[in-house]
Every structure is written in structure tokens, then in C-alpha cells.
Amino acid sequence: MAGFYRAFAAAQAAKLAAAFRPRPGPRIDENLPYDLRIGGSVLFENEVPFIIAAGVGHQVRKPAGGVAKIAAYGRMPADGNTIHRCYLEADGGEELFLQAITGPDGQPIAGELRLFRLFREIMPATPEEWSVWLPANPDDPSERYLVGYRQLDVPDAADASRPQASYARMWPQGGPDQVAPITLEERLNADPFGSDTVVVMHQAMLYGRALPRPETLPPGTPLPDELVWLQVSEYPDRAMVQLYAGLALEPGDLRVVPPSA
Numbered sequence: 139m140a141g142f143y144r145a146f147a148a149a150q151a152a153k154l155a156a157a158f159r160p161r162p163g164p165r166i167d168e169n170l171p172y173d174l175r176i177g178g179s180v181l182f183e184n185e186v187p188f189i190i191a192a193g194v195g196h197q198v199r200k201p202a203g204g205v206a207k208i209a210a211y212g213r214m215p216a217d218g219n220t221i222h223r224c225y226l227e228a229d230g231g232e233e234l235f236l237q238a239i240t241g242p243d244g245q246p247i248a249g250e251l252r253l254f255r256l257f258r259e260i261m262p263a264t265p266e267e268w269s270v271w272l273p274a275n276p277d278d279p280s281e282r283y284l285v286g287y288r289q290l291d292v293p294d295a296a297d298a299s300r301p302q303a304s305y306a307r308m309w310p311q312g313g314p315d316q317v318a319p320i321t322l323e324e325r326l327n328a329d330p331f332g333s334d335t336v337v338v339m340h341q342a343m344l345y346g347r348a349l350p351r352p353e354t355l356p357p358g359t360p361l362p363d364e365l366v367w368l369q370v371s372e373y374p375d376r377a378m379v380q381l382y383a384g385l386a387l388e389p390g391d392l393r394v395v396p397p398s399a
Contacts, residue, residue, distance in 0.1 A: 165331060166211070166332040169244070171222060171238040171240055171245075172389055172392075173396065174208060174236070174238070174394055175208065176211050176327070176397065178207070178397045179395040180207075180224070181204060181394070182205070182206075183393055184390065184391040184392070190355070190361065190362060194361055195349060197257055197364060198255045198383050201228035201229075201234060206228035208225070208227075209225055209227040209328060211223070211224055212324040212325065212338070213325055214322040214340075216320070219241055220239065221239050221322070234253065236252075237384075238250060238252075251389060252384045252385060253385050254365075254383065255382060256381070256382050257382065259378055259379070260378065262379065270283065271284050271370055272319065273318075286317045286319045287316055288314075289306060289307065290304070290306075290366060290368060291304050292304075292366065303364075305345035305365075307344075308343075319341035319342055321340070322340040322342060323340075324338040324340060325337055338372065340372075341369065342368060342369035344365060344366070344384075345366040346363045346365045346366065346384075347363065347364055349363070349364055364385075365383065366381055366383060367381070368380075
């Protein structure tokens with residue numbers, strides 16, 4: 139992990155190691171999809187999706203060593219569903235989270251298991267810079283801003299005047315050029331007993347693009363889309379724009395080892 143999530147998980151781990159762990163009730167991560175739990179380890183045992191992703195130039199790679207520890211857990215209600223995020227700690231220092239979505243019945247929604255990797259972090263400093271990402275005047279229907287626009291052009295890291303790649307809006311895929319961002323309230327914990335809840339507000343949108351088929355891959359090989367989760371996040375001590383690349387996985391691609399205690 140990096141940035142806020144690394145600092146948050148590290149701070150909570152230090153507190154819990156220095157004193158008797160508060161146990162206000164049952165674990166908050168009971169009955170999560172795919173047996174995910176804080177302190178558990180995710181083993182990415184199926185190499186195939188990552189080999190294909192690497193072959194088409196996807197930005198998401200398999201975590202170093204093929205294993206990552208769940209250091210923190212966040213959950214967000216979303217139109218009757220629940221978004222579950224497990225923030226991963228892996229060798230290499232990348233910020234990764236594994237995301238699953240469950241329906242109103244608590245069962246995982248097919249196709250909604252994804253691994254996300256942070257690839258760009260931006261901290262606007264002025265109202266003008268913030269207005270690039272979010273509306274300066276929400277009552278103006280003609281205003282244009284990036285979070286919710288029909289197309290996201292990600293600038294090249296070395297030359298901001300040149301787009302690195304373009305992604306189409308996924309939620310919704312059609313409709314007007316500009317839609318409002320999705321507002322999500324995330325409740326985040328590193329303590330499995332919920333003593334350290336932090337609330338993070340996000341204004342977000344999901345984008346995606348198809349990747350070109352390289353000649354090296356056999357015909358008929360299904361290619362993964364490259365997703366981008368764009369979020370403007372208000373953390374307790376800062377606000378920032380974050381872009382995460384996303385790769386869809388299947389439950390059989392990974393195995394979760396429960397925490398030892």
C-alpha cells in the first residue's frame with residue numbers, strides 16, 4: 139500500500155500491538171464474500187489472467203510473490219448493493235485493493251470481483267484546479283468536468299499535454315455527455331473488531347477500454363478490458379484525485395488463507 143491507506147493500517151497496527159486490543163463486539167468482517175478477512179492472505183494462484191493481462195499491456199500486474207495480506211477493509215452502500223474493498227499489503231509497495239460487490243441478499247454479484255492498482259495521484263491546490271475534476275457550480279447543467287464525463291483522457295505521466303489513453307464511461311455507458319459523480323461513503327477499518335472506524339467520502343466514476351490484440355496471443359483468447367476507477371476522495375487529513383487501473387478476476391483465480399487469530 140501507499141499514501142493514506144498504508145499510513146492508516148500502519149498506525150492502527152502499532153496501536154493494537156502496544157495495548158490490549160479493544161473488542162467491542164464480533165468481528166466486522168464476518169461473512170464477507172470469498173471468505174475475505176482483515177489479516178488474512180490472498181493467494182493469486184491462477185497465473186493465466188495475469189499472463190494475458192501482461193501480454194496486452196494491462197496496467198494491473200500480479201502482486202509480487204503472488205500473495206498479499208489484507209491490511210484494511212472498507213465497505214460502501216451503493217443503490218442497495220454493498221461494495222467491499224480489501225486493501226492489500228504486498229512486496230513492492232504498490233497500493234492495491236481487491237473489490238467485490240454483493241447484492242441486497244448478501245451474495246456476490248457475478249463479474250464484480252476486481253483487482254485495482256493505484257497508478258496516478260493528483261492533489262489539486264486551487265479552486266480552478268479542482269474544477270477540472272468536480273463541478274464548481276453544481277446548478278449549472280452546461281458545466282463540464284472529468285468525474286462523470288463520457289470520456290476520460292488520462293494524460294501521459296511525462297507530458298501532461300499528451301493523452302496516454304482514453305477510456306469510456308461505464309456507469310452509465312450511454313446517456314448525456316456529463317453525469318454527476320457517484321457519491322460513496324466508505325467506512326474503513328484496520329482493526330477487525332471495528333474500534334478504529336474512519337469515514338472517507340468519494341465522488342467517483344468507472345471507466346474502461348478494450349485493449350488491442352497482440353499477434354503473440356492465439357486467436358480466440360479472451361482479452362481483459364482495462365478499467366479505470368476515478369475517485370476524488372476526502373480523507374481525514376487531505377483530499378486528492380486517485381486513478382486506479384482495474385482487472386476483472388474470477389473467484390477461482392485466488393485463494394484466501396484466514397488470519398491466524
